[in-house]
Amino acid sequence: ERSRLQGRIWALTERLARTSESLARHLAARGELDRTIAESEAAYGKILESSQTLLDVLKGEIGNASKASELQSTSKEKEKQACGQKHS
Template identity: 45%
Template sequence: MAGANPSLESGASTLQFYNNDMVKCIDDLCSRRDDINKQLKEDFDEKDRLHNDIRILTTRLAKLNELIAQRMASRIEFDKNIVEVQAAYTKIMDTSQSLIQSVRGASLQLKLKEAVASGNESILKLPKAGGKRDLTSRK
């Protein structure tokens, strides 16, 4: 075959070139597919992490909402107790004031009786009758 046909050799080399080019293209496509697969795996891993984070945060949020509800109920109870205590304190203060006025009145009555009994009306230190000034006329 020393005298092989040059067009056959040229066709074979062209075919070899196309074959090599096709293998290169297929290898390139496989490499790009592997890159996409790697990216997909990373995306799915991140998605799983995010789902886990959401689950954890949802649980924490539910616990926090429960704690807030308990504290708000406690605050309402405190507000109610404060109102009741303030009302009771006001009643105590009013009663104390009435008691003080009653004791002062009784003390004054006792002083009057004592003064009348001893004949010493000067200890009463009452203002003299007619000693009032006319505040309407200014001179």
């Protein structure tokens, strides 16, 4: 009976060691995945911030281009009116 119990203890000890090693590998893999996720989230945040900055710049440029176009159109209209008055 004693030797049977010792054999069982030995088998369970071996099983515990294998399980502990497996757990350690899984924890290391999880740590690596957590780091990768954190890096990806940080990169995503930077991309999002850069995209918003670019969008703001483009909106400003479009606004400036629209104002310049309006000024140019107004200037051309005034020239046409002035030319029309000279020819009358």
